[in-house]
Amino acid sequence: MSIHVRLEINNITKRFKHKTAVNSFSMVVDANECVGLMGPNGAGKSTLIQIIADILYADEGEILLDGQQISTMKHQIGYLPQYPNFFSWMTAFETLSFMGTLSGLSKNELQDEIPLLLEKVGLEKEAHFQVGTFSGGMKQRLGIAQALLHKPALMIMDEPVSALDPIGRREVLNLLKEIKKETTILLSTHILSDAEEICERFVVIQNGHKIEDATKDQLLERHQESAIYVEIRQEDFKWATMVEQLSYVQKVENERNGFKIHVLHLEEDAQRLLQYALDSNVMLLKFEMGIQESLEEIFLELVV
Amino acid sequence: MALSKKEVTQMTKEFKIVWLPIVFILLGLTQPIMMYYMPVILQSMGGVEGIMIDPTMAKPNGSEVLASTLNSQFDQLGIIILAVATMGIIQGEKANGMMAFILTRPVSISSYLNSKIIVHYILAVFCIALGYGMSYGYTSYLFTTVPVMQGLLALALYCVWLLFVITFVAMMSTFFNSSAFIALVSIVVLFICRFIAGLHPFLDVVNPASNSLHATIVLMSGDMKAWYGIHIAVTMLLVIWMIATMHHFIAKKKF
Numbered sequence: 001m002s003i004h005v006r007l008e009i010n011n012i013t014k015r016f017k018h019k020t021a022v023n024s025f026s027m028v029v030d031a032n033e034c035v036g037l038m039g040p041n042g043a044g045k046s047t048l049i050q051i052i053a054d055i056l057y058a059d060e061g062e063i064l065l066d067g068q069q070i071s072t073m074k075h076q077i078g079y080l081p082q083y084p085n086f087f088s089w090m091t092a093f094e095t096l097s098f099m100g101t102l103s104g105l106s107k108n109e110l111q112d113e114i115p116l117l118l119e120k121v122g123l124e125k126e127a128h129f130q131v132g133t134f135s136g137g138m139k140q141r142l143g144i145a146q147a148l149l150h151k152p153a154l155m156i157m158d159e160p161v162s163a164l165d166p167i168g169r170r171e172v173l174n175l176l177k178e179i180k181k182e183t184t185i186l187l188s189t190h191i192l193s194d195a196e197e198i199c200e201r202f203v204v205i206q207n208g209h210k211i212e213d214a215t216k217d218q219l220l221e222r223h224q225e226s227a228i229y230v231e232i233r234q235e236d237f238k239w240a241t242m243v244e245q246l247s248y249v250q251k252v253e254n255e256r257n258g259f260k261i262h263v264l265h266l267e268e269d270a271q272r273l274l275q276y277a278l279d280s281n282v283m284l285l286k287f288e289m290g291i292q293e294s295l296e297e298i299f300l301e302l303v304v
Numbered sequence: 305m306a307l308s309k310k311e312v313t314q315m316t317k318e319f320k321i322v323w324l325p326i327v328f329i330l331l332g333l334t335q336p337i338m339m340y341y342m343p344v345i346l347q348s349m350g351g352v353e354g355i356m357i358d359p360t361m362a363k364p365n366g367s368e369v370l371a372s373t374l375n376s377q378f379d380q381l382g383i384i385i386l387a388v389a390t391m392g393i394i395q396g397e398k399a400n401g402m403m404a405f406i407l408t409r410p411v412s413i414s415s416y417l418n419s420k421i422i423v424h425y426i427l428a429v430f431c432i433a434l435g436y437g438m439s440y441g442y443t444s445y446l447f448t449t450v451p452v453m454q455g456l457l458a459l460a461l462y463c464v465w466l467l468f469v470i471t472f473v474a475m476m477s478t479f480f481n482s483s484a485f486i487a488l489v490s491i492v493v494l495f496i497c498r499f500i501a502g503l504h505p506f507l508d509v510v511n512p513a514s515n516s517l518h519a520t521i522v523l524m525s526g527d528m529k530a531w532y533g534i535h536i537a538v539t540m541l542l543v544i545w546m547i548a549t550m551h552h553f554i555a556k557k558k559f
Contacts, residue, residue, distance in 0.1 A: 055404040057556060074410040085400045087310075089317040101306035102409040 005066040005076060005153040005184065006031050007052070012061035014047055014208075021047040023208035024061070029154075034180050036195030037188040039205040040303050045188035046082060048205065049158045052186070053079040065154060075103055078152035078183075082159045084143030088132030092123055092142055095131055096149055103150040113149065121145045121175060137168030144175060148183075155179065157187040161194050173197055192299050202295075206303050216295070223298045224290045226266045228273060231258035231286035239282045248272060258286060266290055307411070307419035315427065320389060325431045327385055328378075332435030335373040336442040339364060366448035370455065371520035373439040374462055378432060379498050379516055386428055387473050387490040393420050394477040394550075395486060403554075413554050417474070417547055425470045429463050436462075454526050461519040464536050468512035469494060471543045478550045512539040 007029040014022040021044045029035050039045050050056040052063055054071050065073040086095050093114055100110045118124045121141040126134070134142065140160065147155055160176065161169045176198050179185065189195045195202060202219060204212035214222065232239060240259050244252045248269045251262040263269035270289050277284055315321045338345075394417075397403040406416060436459055443450065472494065476486045497513040508514040518532050 050404075053408050055408060074408065077408065079405075079408040081401060081405060083401070085402055085405065087314065087402070089314065098306060098310055099409065102406065102411050104410060 005073075007154055007184065007186065008064040008067075009048075009052070010061050010064070012048065012051055012058045012063065014044075014051060014056060014058050020208050022051065022058075022205075025205070025208065025210050026061075027203055027210065027213060029184060029186055031153075031184055033201060034185040034199045035187075035201045035203060036199035037186060037203050037205060038190065038192065038195055038299065039188075041190060043205045043303075044208040045190075045205060046158055047208075049156055049186075049188050053077065053156050075150060076153045078147030078150070078155045080140075080143045080147045080155070080157040080160055083163070084139055084146075086131040086139070086142065089130060091128045091130055092118060092134075092145075093127045095142060096146055099146045100149045105150060117145045117149060120148075120178075122171065135168075137164050137171065140164060140168065140172060141175070144172065144179075148179065152183065154184045154186065157185070159189055160187055162189060162191055169194065192296050196295050204299065204302050212302055219295065219298055223301070226263060227291045228261045228263060228266075228270055229255070229258055229286065229288040229291050230261065230273075230277075230284060233283050233285065236282045239277075239280055242280070243273070243276070246273075246276070260291065305419075307406075307416060308423050311419055311423040315423070321427065324385070324389055324427060325434050328382065328431040328435030329438050330435075331377045331382055331385075332373060332437070332439035333442060335377050336369050336439055336446050339369050339372070340446040364447065366443045366450045367454070367523045367526075369443045369447050370436075370439060370450050370458070371523040373436065373443075374458070374516065374523070375498075375520050377439075378435070378462070379513075380495075382432070382435075383469060383494050383498075384491055386469060387487050387494070390424055390428075390470060390473040391477055391483045391486040391490065393424055393474050395481060395483055398478075399481065407554075413551050414547070417550055417554075421471055421474050421547070424474070425467055428466055428470055432462065432466060433459065450523065451526065454523060457528060458519040458523045461515050461522060461532070461536075464539055465512055465515040465519070467543055468515075468539055471546045475546045475550050478553055509535060509538055510542075512542060515539055 009025060009027050009029075012022050012025045013020065023044075025044075025048060027035075037045050037048065047056060051058045052070065054074065063070040065076060070077070087098075090098065096114045096117065097110050100114070101107075105113070115124065115127070118127050121144055123138060123141055123145065126138065131139065131142065140163070144157075144160070147157070161172050164172060173194060176185070176187075180198060185198070187195070187199070196216065199216075201215045202212065203210060212219070240252055243249055243259075243261060248263055248265075249261055250264065253260040253262070261273065263273070266289060274284075274287065312321075394403065397406070403416070407413065436455075440450065440455055473486070473490045476490050480486050480489070494513075497511055498516065500507060501511055501513040501517045502508065508517075514535050515532075518529075518535065522528055
């Protein structure tokens with residue numbers, strides 16, 4: 001079991017010649033959390049990830065892992081680049097053994113660990129094939145294996161599933177769910193459903209700025225509309241036009257098979273509306289309070 | 305250690321460990337054989353007419369032949385070949401992201417650089433020594449024998465220059481992204497160094513190529529001057545400075 005550590009990102013700024021890729025970005029990832037870093041292409045996700053992995057140099061700010069400068073804590077970090085590149089002449093086993101040795105693992109440990117790990121990522125049959133012959137999904141899984149090898153407390157992954165086909169994605173996502181139990185994870189993605197599946201917390205970045213940082217529930221709650229969705233029978237449709245005249249109703253929209261009724265105060269107005277429906281003898285087929293947008297819609301709303 | 309091992313394996317897979325020594329063996333052979341058959345070649349080409357061949361110069365002695373192996377084969381074609389063989393040393397891994405990837409591990413930049421330079425240097429020394437050994441053998445057979453100590457001393461001096469050559473190409477490889485450009489800049493700068501060697505005593509102190517010149521002087525005359533040591537020390541300092549610069553470059557700008 002790995003120990004869990006806390007990652008602190010303090011006021012990171014990174015400028016390139018023509019643009020500021022990351023602009024005073026701060027966040028804290030607590031031990032055992034799984035955080036999805038989301039944003040459109042070019043938002044600064046990869047730059048930030050690379051700064052955390054100590055590949056890029058931040059112009060300002062600092063990154064602390066467990067209170068220590070991240071550059072001194074490399075043995076606690078597992079990093080998966082966006083396009084993991086390996087020496088094509090090495091076999092999967094050799095690659096892991098090379099990367100493991102760099103992390104200071106002993107030969108015996110490697111001999112014991114690597115076969116287990118290869119089995120975990122589903123590459124046990126390909127252990128002695130050269131990496132040059134691997135498909136994208138296999139390379140990605142090997143990339144995950146190398147990031148896990150030294151049992152890091154923090155996994156940083158740059159677009160772990162974006163380049164994969166649906167089957168490869170499924171495999172990797174399942175693997176990540178497994179890993180999540182033991183490790184703090186920070187991953188970047190522009191595909192929302194992937195992040196939604198493994199992460200509880202989302203940080204949205206755009207033009208280098210952090211524009212949202214919330215858990216899935218908070219996000220849904222925050223973007224909940226104060227509206228009521230009702231479905232009624234065809235013959236009661238004129239009731240909807242009557243509803244529109246009510247003082248507390250702002251707007252009625254046709255949506256799907258029913259109506260979306262916008263109100264000011266969700267709870268008390270819902271009560272009143274329900275009463276009104278009973279009074280006017282209308283059969284309610286469906287009554288839904290507080291229409292939730294999907295994460296996808298929230299995401300689009302945030303970044304567009 | 306793991307990095308050096310990887311370098312060696314990579315060289316083996318790329319057959320660099322095979323072709324580079326062969327090239328240098330051929331280079332080493334060329335000089336004594338060419339010089340031995342020069343009169344025959346000239347004659348068969350019909351070019352003797354009008355050319356006076358000094359009968360005393362017709363057969364140079366062994367140390368001259370060996371010296372010219374160093375300064376006309378190794379210092380010209382040899383440098384070009386070494387520069388081309390070493391140009392991708394860091395640039396290749398910089399381009400495909402392997403360097404950044406390796407450095408996300410608890411590996412220091414200096415051990416990364418050192419493993420590369422040391423392994424390539426050892427290979428270069430091995431190749432040069434092989435070629436030089438071949439040349440030595442043929443020279444002794446076709447011309448006169450050069451004293452062994454003199455030959456080894458010259459080789460040792462030459463290896464100091466060689467260390468500069470490898471480190472310099474590695475530095476260019478760190479700075480630039482185009483391999484052709486790296487090779488070109490390295491070859492041009494190293495040639496300039498070699499050409500200006502011996503021009504001015506002060507310039508020679510800071511010019512690493514003077515070590516190569518000293519090697520040929522040692523071969524010809526057999527005496528080792530005390531101030532050669534200073535030149536060696538200055539070259540070593542230059543090498544250390546270059547490694548520090550590369551280190552700084554990778555650490556700060558991160559390529």
